[in-house]
Every structure is written in structure tokens, then in C-alpha cells.
Amino acid sequence: MMATTMVRPWLGMAGLLLGLLLAACSDKPPQVPQATAEAPVVASAQDPALLAALQQLLDKHRRIIVLLADEQDQSASDRATSTAVGQQLFHQALEQRRSVADGFAALLDSGRPERMSVLAALLDYIESDPGLYDADRLAFVEVLRDLHHRLAADSSLPAVKLRQRVDEDLAALAEVERTYNAELTHIFSRFQRTRAIALKREKWQDYQAYLLTRYSRTAILRDFGVVEPYPMAMDDGQRELFGRSLPERTVVLSFDDGPHRAHTEEIIAILKRYDVPAVFFQVGRNLGTVGEDGQARLGPMAAISRQLSAEGYTLGNHSFSHAQLSRSQGKDLQHQVMAADTLLRQVDQRRAPLFRFPYGARNAEGMQLLAEAGLKSIMWNIDSMDWADPVPESIVQRVLEQVEREKRGIVLFHDIHERTVKALPKILDRLIADGYQFAGWNGREFSVSRARAAASAEATVTTAYANSWAIVIGINDYAHWPKLEHARHDARAVASTLTGQFGFPASQVIVLEDGQATRNNILAAFHDRLADAGTGRDDRVFVFFAGHGATRRLASGRDLGYIIPVDSRPADFARDAIAMTDIQNIAESLRAKHVMFVMDACYSGLGLTRAGPSPAAFLRDNARRSARQMLTAGGGDQQVADGGPNGHSVFTWVLLQALAGKGDLNGDGLITGTELAAYVAPAVAAVAQQTPAFGSLPGSQGGEFVFELAENPEFLTATTDQLSAEAIALNGRLEASQEGRVAGSAATPVTVADLEGGRNTLVLPAAVTVSDRQRAQQANERGLQLYREKRYDEAAEQLTEALKLRPDFAQAANNLGFVYYRQQRYAEAVRWLENTLKIDPSRAVAYLNLGDACFHAGDHARARQAYATYLELQPQGSGAAHARRRLQQL
Known part of the structure; x- marks a missing residue:
């Protein structure tokens, strides 16, 4: 695959122009027009009428780009005219999409033996015609989506393979869209994915310049015609x-x-x-x-x-x-x-x-x-x-x-x-x-x-962060303090969660391990990278520390907590460790709107302000208020439990479980700092001799750090990881500690410790309204969590709920079938895996699961067919070796 460099300016016309390409993909001309002058390289099985329609879509939408490319230089009147013409083109596009869809439907229903090769030739044009830029191909997104849907009705192997190819094309085009959404130039070869569409090296400006050599705005307006708005300058509210x-x-x-x-x-x-x-x-x-x-x-x-x-x-x-x-x-x-x-x-x-x-x-x-x-x-x-x-x-x-x-x-x-x-x-x-x-x-x-x-005096929880930053520190190999076992592993898991699940850019997640985590390096990470102009007012900063903590009693009688860098000495930690007062100063120096510190170490004496009960509508209070929040693993007289599941401390294990979705206590797809503390603190206190504490640093305006949960696209297979017996047992104890609290339940106050030895009452947001699609996704993800914990009956209930809310949910159907397979209920598994393939016949993993279910049910003929289909679709897939072994056994 060729590498591609593509640039999309953050502001200006590029986002609009891409939209015009996308919107125009279904424009309806009065007649099927002639093909453009660029002769594509396509197979002989091509359908001339459909090809001409696709080419006209491209030609017309290139004209829209030229029409609006110089918007910043146009007068207000010209911009209004351009917008009016563009809107007409868009609504004609809705009609044209139906026309093209009818053409695909007629071809698929015709029964012509060559119909799949005709469609394949059209895909050849879209994927590899040398005259197309990557941005050109966005003109065909809606066309490809419609074809993807129509192919689902045909379960023949050629149709299934073609649908899989369209699916890969849509994924490649999604990468093109994401690229133009970035401020910086990205190289597509970094994605390291194989797509049917081979992406090239293109800058948006180069593409736009190319179009301007072929079209002029004046000619486009003349050919199309201009809609002059009815002269009505008054805005008196009367007419x-x-x-x-x-x-x-x-x-x-x-x-x-x-x-x-x-x-x-x-x-x-x-x-x-x-x-x-x-x-x-x-x-x-x-x-x-x-x-x-x-x-x-x-x-x-x-x-x-x-x-x-x-x-x-x-x-x-x-x-x-x-x-x-x-x-x-x-x-x-x-x-x-x-x-x-x-x-x-x-x-x-x-x-x-x-x-x-x-x-x-x-x-x-x-x-x-x-x-x-x-x-x-x-x-x-x-x-x-x-x-x-x-x-x-x-x-x-x-x-x-x-x-x-x-x-x-x-x-x-x-x-x-x-x-x-x-x-x-x-x-x-x-x-x-x-x-x-x-x-x-x-x-x-x-x-x-x-x-x-x-x-209106209140605001909402904001997820519209401009930039996301993190400093993650994990120290096992102390020079002068007792060595730890799990701190480095904890830090790596947190960093991976931030960059993977929550989309923090890897270049903006600073990880310091063992010998790197000196006092000077830790402070430099804050002051050189993040303080002063390093962060913007709409940014967020997340800080995680796993290591030793210590507490010193001051002459005033107040306790002062410290985090211990790798080079600190026990006798001198008052001078060579990092005091909580230093952390407070760092927090105040950051311009970021929301900052959260999570410390997997035990100490006291930070002097946090107690967070009083939140207002009833606190979800509307976050966009304008800054947040400086901290969650710690325990008090100064406690030891961190360093023997949790999977090589984590108990505190970090619970934290990771919360970030995986269990911390979304009101079911809105967001985890706030308060929700995180309300899940983690009682759970850790219930299973370990630790009392986690939570509060806001002085100067915080009552805002909330926010994590936005992403949809989990996972289809269950035999290779899906499940939790160890130790992890399952601990999660059972954690769930018992939540006293029946589940996502979407009514708000209930939670009392946790603050770092002054007092108590902090957290009032959580009430359940929010979400669409059936979102509710289905949440039920599916709860089913995935329960499957990992081997709670199969409960997982089946959640997946059933997902399918009640969204009957065409192929992911939930597959997952339900696989849960039945794990329970050795093979007949039920076969039924649901077959339902999955009715919904999405190109889903290769469902054929592999179906083969296994049929194999164990004794239906060897169907098993052979399912395994063979999987290998046709994924000859190098992760389950290919397993499928071949099964075929040899059959």
C-alpha cells in the first residue's frame, strides 16, 4: 500500500468541501450524463450506465468544490448564492441516491450470472482508477453504504465476499475523513492496514489546485443557474x-x-x-x-x-x-x-x-x-x-x-x-x-x-476538549526505598487505556518508569511540557502516580503528604521528594480547564477542599467551571495492597474496571471524576485495608474531569480474553460493595474520605435520556463484561435486551450466540449465529463461531460449509489455522 500525506486545515473550507463531496454523492441529474473525459481503467464486465452515473457524481461534486473553494474571498452576497446552489445540489443528491440505489437493486435482482463481476468492476473504478484522488473517493461513500446494505440480502459466497470488500472500502474512506479532520499532516502508511483502496500521498491543497485547472466557478454558476433570494431585508418578526x-x-x-x-x-x-x-x-x-x-x-x-x-x-x-x-x-x-x-x-x-x-x-x-x-x-x-x-x-x-x-x-x-x-x-x-x-x-x-x-446559569459536562495530556509514573525499582512489584505494570496499563480507549495522543502521554522517574524529571514533565503555555484553556490533564507515598507531621501539627521519586532517600524525603503543596502549585500553573490526579500511593495531609453536594442539575455545570480533582489510594497510616489480579495493585485494578465502563454510574456514556471516585473508593475500601480519598484542590471551581466511553466493537470468539478466577472473585466482591448500584439507576449520595480525615459526600447525577440505539450498545457492552467474568446467564440477558432494543444488531446477535456456545447450548448458539449472518452475511467471525457450534452439535455438513466460508473470507485470519484443523477432522 502506498503511503499518503494529506492535510486538512483546521478552519476554512476543507471540512465543507469534503462534505460537499460526500453530500453530492447522490445528486440527481435530469438524465444519465456522459462520462467525464478521464477514461477509467475498469474491467470489461462494467455496466456503462452505472459507471456513467458514478462518474457524473464525481464530476458534479468536483464542481461544487470549485464553487465554494474561495468562500473566504467572496462577498456576503456571493457566499449566499454559493450556499443556495450547494443546498439545491444536496437535496437533488438525496433523490439521486435513490436512483443509484434502484440501479444496484435492479442489477442484483436481475439474476444475471455476471452481476457480481459487474459490481466488482465498479468497485475497481472506485478503488483504483488512476485519475481519482483520495478526496474524490469520498463522493462514493453513500453509494457504497447503500450497496453494502443491499448485498446483505444475498447469502451466496460471491455476494458475501463482495460485501466484505465494500466494508473494507468504507473503513478506508473513514480513515480519509479522519485525516482531513486533523490539523497536522498524517501519513497513511502509519495505519499499517491493508485496504482494497490503496491510499496515496496527497495534500488537500494539491487536490483543490488540480480541480481549479479543470473548472471555474463562473462557468459552474452559469451552467447550473442561480437562485436569487426574495428581497426581504426586514427582520421585524412580523412577516x-x-x-x-x-x-x-x-x-x-x-x-x-x-x-x-x-x-x-x-x-x-x-x-x-x-x-x-x-x-x-x-x-x-x-x-x-x-x-x-x-x-x-x-x-x-x-x-x-x-x-x-x-x-x-x-x-x-x-x-x-x-x-x-x-x-x-x-x-x-x-x-x-x-x-x-x-x-x-x-x-x-x-x-x-x-x-x-x-x-x-x-x-x-x-x-x-x-x-x-x-x-x-x-x-x-x-x-x-x-x-x-x-x-x-x-x-x-x-x-x-x-x-x-x-x-x-x-x-x-x-x-x-x-x-x-x-x-x-x-x-x-x-x-x-x-x-x-x-x-x-x-x-x-x-x-x-x-x-x-x-x-441558563448552569452548563453541561464537557467532552469537547481541545487537547488531552497525561503524565503517568510507575516506580518498582527504588534505590533506597523498598522495591514494589506492580507499580510499573499499573502505569503501563493506565497509559494504554488513555491512548487506546480514550484517544489521548501517544505524543501527549508522558510515561516515566523506574530510573526515569527522578524528582527533576517529574517536575520537568510538568513545568517544561504542560505549565505556562503548554496547555490551553480547553485542555484536560490526567496524572497517574504508582509508587511510594509518605507523610510528615509539621510543627503546626498538620500532616503533609509526599510522593516519592525513584532517587529520594528515606531520611531526606522532606527535601528530595515532591510535597502535596508542590502538586497544588503545579495544578494552579496549568491553564487546562480540567485536571485530575490519581495517586496509587498512601499519604495524608493534602488539604483538599471538601466537595459539597452537587446541584440537582450538575450535568449542566461543567463547561464553564474549571476542575482540579484528586483521588488517592489510601491514608497516611495505610499500606497499598499490591497483590491485585493480573499483576496490578487492588486500587489500580478497580480503577481500570471503572474506566472500562463500570464507573459510568448514570448510564450517559461519560465517567466524571466524581463518578470515578464514587465507584473506586467504596469498592477498594470494601476489599482492602485502604480508605481511598477524593476531593478538589483549592481554587477548583467545581468542574468535573470527564472521560467519554467509546463503543466497543468486539465480536466474541474463542480467542476473546476472559478474567482469571482471582479477578472474577475480586470483581464479585466489588460488585457486592456497590449495593446494587447499576448504570442508569437513580442518583444516590456516596460518602468517601477526604485527605484531612473528614468525610466527603458525593451526589451523583441522575439517569439521563438516551436513544434506543445507545441503550442497546450499553446492554451489549454490559454483556461483554459479564461474559469476561463467566456470568453467562446474566450476559445472555443483557445481550437479549440489546437485541430487543435493536433487532438488527449483528454484534449483539453474534455475542449472544457465542455465550450459548460457551454454555454448550449448541442448538441455541447455531440459531443466533445464523441470525447474525442474516443481518450481516460478510461477518467472517460469525462463520467461524457457527462452524464450532455445528461441529459440537454433530452437524458436520454445516460445520464444513461454515469453516470453508470463513477461509474464503479470511484466509489469513486469526482463526484460519483452527478452521483448517477442524476441516481435517471432518
Whole structure:
């Protein structure tokens, strides 16, 4: 595979341009156009019509890039024109995606013997045509996703192999997107993965420069045509509203083009969690149909709109079919407005009299029609461009910059994109932290309710860290103190968890072991790398120390704690160790918003401030407040239990279990510093002669350090690690110490020690609203944890719950089948592994598991077929040797 260097500027147009490539992948031209001048190298089995359609997608979306490439240099009027044209292209793309999908469906249903080779030839073009840049290939993401889904219906081996190939292509394109999301240049060869798409060395600027040699913005606008907006400069709130007349630091959230089967529910969950209102502008044909008799007939997606209304969100009219109404008149214009209104009234008679013109394109007749129908035009002055930009971070930055410039306004989002789901929490974090209020429709106007106005002084837990830093120290081989056994191993495990599970950049995780961990080196790591300008105000810093601790009684009678570097001497530790007062000074010198110290050593006398009960809505209090938190393993008169499972201390073992997910006590996918302490401290105290302590350093403003849990993509197999008997026994004791506390349960105060010998009451956040998809993922991950602990019946219950919430969850289906296999319930295992392959026939590992289940069930014919299919899909896979041995036995 060739290495690739690709650059995406953090700000500017690159995120948008990639989005336009992605959005445009399904644009609908009036006719199937001719292929571009670049002749691809493809197999003779190619379908000319489908190839031409793909090439036209690419050609048109290259034109969109050129159209908007110089946005920063365009006038406000030109930018508005470019955006309007881009939006039209996007919505045409939604139609074209259906057209291309129909072409794939017709080919697959045709029964033609060469249909798989035709599709393979199309993939050859997408994967390896020499005229394509990596960024070009992003134009085909949605096309490939649709093909991936359609191939799932065909369980033949050629279809399964082709689906696996598409899956690998999508993974490679995900890497391309991540690359353009980075500020620095990355070399793709570092990923060390084999993909069907061989990635090349390209910079975004080089790609953009290449396109400018082939296209001009002037010619594109001339060929496409320009939509001139209806002249309406007033924003008095009488005829239509853009948002500029809202009070300062007030915004309205609006979502167009829905409802969507999956993403609207996820948007609802986010809005409920942040307790903010929103308006959803619905496209009528998504809700149902209106017959010639004027009667509305609602479809299945209308239930989503009913849910929106029941949850208190406002429903608005976005026309029947998202037509360009500035070009409509008479009966056609009336139908677009009134048919959608009829459907909305059928959904809920309380529908709001709000209308949003598609593309913002309106004319005098349209405005007059709204006035006659008692509807009000609602526009926007802040465009997230989530309709075009696939990079969530870019969407976040764009919205925040526009809000900062406008100081108020109506924000345009779309609830039909996953990227909007990812960007929205980070936008809300920042807006709330900056003191913005969120207005909802009260029946007459947009206003902020009293309850929400009172809540606006609070903020949310932030996960939108700019940078993540860590200093991890582990010392076994002390020169003058007793040697330890597990401290170095503990430090390595923590560092691996930070860089792997939580995405801390390896270059920003400083690990000091044994002889490296001198007093000077430890202090230098803080002062030279992190203090002063080393960290930014939106960064986080995590510090872990595993080693000896000591306590000295001062003349005043107060105890002062120390951490012991590798070169400290017992008789001189007051001079050559690092006092807790030094740690406090270090904490105050860091600009980072959130800092957390976790010390697997025993001492006392830090002088932490006691954290009082958190406010009831403390989840809305984190984005603006700094945090300086510390969790320690025990008191000054205690010894660290250094004999935990898997070569860890008891404290670090419990810490790692918490970070693996058990510390998420309210089920929101986040682990705060308080939740970490509330899980770790009582658990360690229950199983070891230690009393962990937790609190905030002086100067902390009550914020929370936050870990965001990532989804676990693991499919259970025979090679999946399970815990040792010792670890399982300890985890059982830990669970008993939690007194029935489980993720998603109601908040219950937890009392832990502080480092002054007092008590610290921690009030945990209540359970939050999450979507069914998120609940399914959480149940699956609990099932994985229980499987590792060999609690198979409980694991099966959790995996069953995941499948109830999400019937097409192939990962949970495989995992449930494998749990049955471990229980020697082979018939049940076979059924669920076959269900997995019905959901996702390209999932090679499920064939391996199915082969094992059939082998033990005595069905050797099915076992042979399953093993053979696995080897076809993964001839060099981790289970290949096992499958070949089984075939020899059969």
C-alpha cells in the first residue's frame, strides 16, 4: 500500500468541501450524463450506465468544490448564492441516491450470472482508477453504504465476499475523513492496514489546485443557474424572522428535512439531556400522502413526529416535497404548502404556524400564500452546513464562529445526518458555557421560559476538549526505598487505556518508569511540557502516580503528604521528594480547564477542599467551571495492597474496571471524576485495608474531569480474553460493595474520605435520556463484561435486551450466540449465529463461531460449509489455522 500525506486545515473550507463531496454523492441529474473525459481503467464486465452515473457524481461534486473553494474571498452576497446552489445540489443528491440505489437493486435482482463481476468492476473504478484522488473517493461513500446494505440480502459466497470488500472500502474512506479532520499532516502508511483502496500521498491543497485547472466557478454558476433570494431585508418578526431580532445571547435551534428513522430520536435524546427547546421543520412526504380528496394518510414515520410533539418540541412546515418554491406558482405552490400543513395537523392539531422555505428560496406569491394561510416564514442567520460537511468538528467550529459574530440567531441544522448528532453536544457545551439561552416557540413568538432562564446559569459536562495530556509514573525499582512489584505494570496499563480507549495522543502521554522517574524529571514533565503555555484553556490533564507515598507531621501539627521519586532517600524525603503543596502549585500553573490526579500511593495531609453536594442539575455545570480533582489510594497510616489480579495493585485494578465502563454510574456514556471516585473508593475500601480519598484542590471551581466511553466493537470468539478466577472473585466482591448500584439507576449520595480525615459526600447525577440505539450498545457492552467474568446467564440477558432494543444488531446477535456456545447450548448458539449472518452475511467471525457450534452439535455438513466460508473470507485470519484443523477432522 502506498503511503499518503494529506492535510486538512483546521478552519476554512476543507471540512465543507469534503462534505460537499460526500453530500453530492447522490445528486440527481435530469438524465444519465456522459462520462467525464478521464477514461477509467475498469474491467470489461462494467455496466456503462452505472459507471456513467458514478462518474457524473464525481464530476458534479468536483464542481461544487470549485464553487465554494474561495468562500473566504467572496462577498456576503456571493457566499449566499454559493450556499443556495450547494443546498439545491444536496437535496437533488438525496433523490439521486435513490436512483443509484434502484440501479444496484435492479442489477442484483436481475439474476444475471455476471452481476457480481459487474459490481466488482465498479468497485475497481472506485478503488483504483488512476485519475481519482483520495478526496474524490469520498463522493462514493453513500453509494457504497447503500450497496453494502443491499448485498446483505444475498447469502451466496460471491455476494458475501463482495460485501466484505465494500466494508473494507468504507473503513478506508473513514480513515480519509479522519485525516482531513486533523490539523497536522498524517501519513497513511502509519495505519499499517491493508485496504482494497490503496491510499496515496496527497495534500488537500494539491487536490483543490488540480480541480481549479479543470473548472471555474463562473462557468459552474452559469451552467447550473442561480437562485436569487426574495428581497426581504426586514427582520421585524412580523412577516418573517431570521433571528437577528432575538435578544442578545439567545439562540433558536431548528432542524430541517426530517423526520429520520434513527437520527431524530438521537437528537431528541441530546436535547432532553441539555433541556433545550427546538423547532423541527418537517417535509410532508416523510409523514404520508394527501389524496385528491384532500384527506391525509399518515405513514409510519409520522409516529416520530408525534413523539416530537409529545416531548414538547415544535413542529413546523417545510413544504410537501422540498421543492424550490421560488419557481413555483398557482396550484403547485399551494399544494406544497397546504398538503404538508394538512399532514402536520393530522399528526397534531397543535402544530405551530411556522413555515420554512426550502433553500430559503421564496417569492412574493409564496409570501402572500403564507399570510392567507396564517403561516409565518422562519428563516435562519446561522447555517451549520451540516447538509454538506461530514466532519463534526468542522460543523462545531463553524456554528460557534457564526454565533460569536452574530451574538444571537436561528441556527439551521438537519436531523437526517449522523454528523449532526455528533456535533450537537459540543455546540451546546460551548454555547451554554458562554452564557447563551435557548428560546422555544410559545405559540406567538420565540421566548425563553422562566425555568430555562433560571437553568441558563448552569452548563453541561464537557467532552469537547481541545487537547488531552497525561503524565503517568510507575516506580518498582527504588534505590533506597523498598522495591514494589506492580507499580510499573499499573502505569503501563493506565497509559494504554488513555491512548487506546480514550484517544489521548501517544505524543501527549508522558510515561516515566523506574530510573526515569527522578524528582527533576517529574517536575520537568510538568513545568517544561504542560505549565505556562503548554496547555490551553480547553485542555484536560490526567496524572497517574504508582509508587511510594509518605507523610510528615509539621510543627503546626498538620500532616503533609509526599510522593516519592525513584532517587529520594528515606531520611531526606522532606527535601528530595515532591510535597502535596508542590502538586497544588503545579495544578494552579496549568491553564487546562480540567485536571485530575490519581495517586496509587498512601499519604495524608493534602488539604483538599471538601466537595459539597452537587446541584440537582450538575450535568449542566461543567463547561464553564474549571476542575482540579484528586483521588488517592489510601491514608497516611495505610499500606497499598499490591497483590491485585493480573499483576496490578487492588486500587489500580478497580480503577481500570471503572474506566472500562463500570464507573459510568448514570448510564450517559461519560465517567466524571466524581463518578470515578464514587465507584473506586467504596469498592477498594470494601476489599482492602485502604480508605481511598477524593476531593478538589483549592481554587477548583467545581468542574468535573470527564472521560467519554467509546463503543466497543468486539465480536466474541474463542480467542476473546476472559478474567482469571482471582479477578472474577475480586470483581464479585466489588460488585457486592456497590449495593446494587447499576448504570442508569437513580442518583444516590456516596460518602468517601477526604485527605484531612473528614468525610466527603458525593451526589451523583441522575439517569439521563438516551436513544434506543445507545441503550442497546450499553446492554451489549454490559454483556461483554459479564461474559469476561463467566456470568453467562446474566450476559445472555443483557445481550437479549440489546437485541430487543435493536433487532438488527449483528454484534449483539453474534455475542449472544457465542455465550450459548460457551454454555454448550449448541442448538441455541447455531440459531443466533445464523441470525447474525442474516443481518450481516460478510461477518467472517460469525462463520467461524457457527462452524464450532455445528461441529459440537454433530452437524458436520454445516460445520464444513461454515469453516470453508470463513477461509474464503479470511484466509489469513486469526482463526484460519483452527478452521483448517477442524476441516481435517471432518
